[in-house]
Amino acid sequence: MLIGEASHGTEEFYRWRAQLTQRLIEQGGVAAVAVEADWPDAYRVNRFVRGQGDDRSAREALGDFQRFPRWMWRNTAVEAFVTWLRAHNARHPQAQTGLYGLDLYSLHRSMHAVVAYLEETDPAAAARARDRYGCFELFGPDPQACGYVTGLGAAEPCEQQAAQQLVELQGRGLDGDLLAEDEHFYAEQNARLARNAERYYRAMFRGRESWNIRDQHMAETLEALDGHLGGARTVVWAHNSHLGDARGSAMGIQHGELNLGQLTRERWPRETFIVGQTTYAGTVFAAHDWDQPGQVRVVRPALPGSLEAQVQAAGLPACWLDLRGAAWPEQLQRFIGVVYRPDTERHSHYLTTRPAEMYDALVHFAQTRALTPLDDGAGAVPDGELPDTAPSGL
Known part of the structure; x- marks a missing residue:
């Protein structure tokens, strides 16, 4: 409905x-x-x-x-x-x-949420996530800056990194605990959001896409x-x-x-x-x-x-x-x-x-x-x- x-x-x-x-x-x-x-x-x-x-x-x-x-x-x-x-x-x-x-719209908060979840469950994976999302720091705190630079035809350094992080989260196995599965789903959705938000901000400079x-x-x-x-x-x-x-x-x-x-x-x-x-x-x-x-x-x-x-x-x-x-x-x-x-x-x-x-x-x-x-x-x-x-x- x-x-x-x-x-x-x-x-x-x-x-x-x-x-x-x-x-x-x-x-x-x-x-x-x-x-x-x-x-x-x-x-x-x-x-x-x-x-x-x-x-x-x-x-x-x-x-x-x-x-x-x-x-x-x-x-x-x-x-x-x-x-x-x-x-x-x-x-x-x-x-x-x-x-x-x-x-x-919550690009930065979602990336932080992914890292915070992994710090509690897998510190090594958290370090990899922090490294991947570090590419966004090149553009400062405003996600429009990343969209502006990459939307003009420059390299797209963050798209692949955000996608890799989503794939890694999707591949993590769980032990069947319902609460753990819910928290994992929350983190996975934040990773999906980061990937799609990066695409969205780039597209803002390419018309109605x-x-x-x-x-x-x-x-x-x-x-x-x-x-x-x-x-x-x-x-x-x-x-x-x-x-x-x-x-x-x-x-x-x-x-x-x-x-x-x-x-x-x-x-x-x-x-x-x-x-x-x-x-x-x-x-x-x-x-x-x-x-x-x-x-x-x-x-x-x-x-x-x-x-x-x-x-x-x-x-x-x-x-x-x-x-x-x-x-x-x-x-x-x-x-x-x-x-x-x-x-x-x-x-x-x-x-x-x-x-x-x-x-x-x-x-x-x-x-x-x-x-x-x-x-x-x-x-x-x-x-x-x-x-x-x-x-x-x-």
Whole structure:
């Protein structure tokens, strides 16, 4: 079940998605919630909801989400869901549900996590990993620097090193201890992230290829998670632009982009169900520009003739549309990321879509409210990391 959102700052999207996920966990045997967040940040939350680690509250467990936009995961709606999930797992110790990140921005933190894991389990392997990842030090703490140099056609010294480290981790044998297997999987995913992030930052200087690399990484992570959990049922949270099948929008038709929704349908065609969410008007928590403080912004009424305006014409405060087998002509659909620019809304936030090809179902809210963040403002970008969702804003 892939559950999207039309913005990263809308209360109703987060609350309803959490409520549906809770029902699926309670009644459908869902074993994992995979979200559009960095792997190490989300894994701290995973440990918390499983009763592990030192965090005493959901708010503490969400503490690693410090990059712009912090409110995307550090908000009261996510806090409430994480609190509920920990309590649910405590009541069902034999059928716990984990929370995992799919994104790839945590290049340096993931490399450090690989080395830290190996220092505990195999000091000699840790030394080899430290030596391999040392190539990134040539470019300093900013991963864009590596991408800039290698993206201009120079040698690509870190790609092979990162790939070798992933292969070595994948070849390590374990003794069947479930906790050890989980920690090994965490380290292996960090190694996979380092390899793919290196490719992503290089691709940023070669055009739109970076979008495809990012969503391919998310799909690869989802497939690895599926294997680790033995084919367990999974719920995925991400923006509509990532989860609505790209083949049904201008992303795929005009720009040659793919996304997680498309790749998931191709990998699991009979098992995938995609739900999009839309709104007509209201407020959203978003920034004016990159790495600027977030604030409550007024969302303009949807453009006449757009998907949102057509559904709004039904006069319902909220509704669920089953799109399977439906015929819906091409029209505009609104996408708001972490930046909202109402002055250029048509250019900045609308794409041509075929909704019945993108989604299996659509949830629409006539009026929506802004998220309530746990922190003031957007937060600064830690050294060595890029703002989340850069450069696309989704």
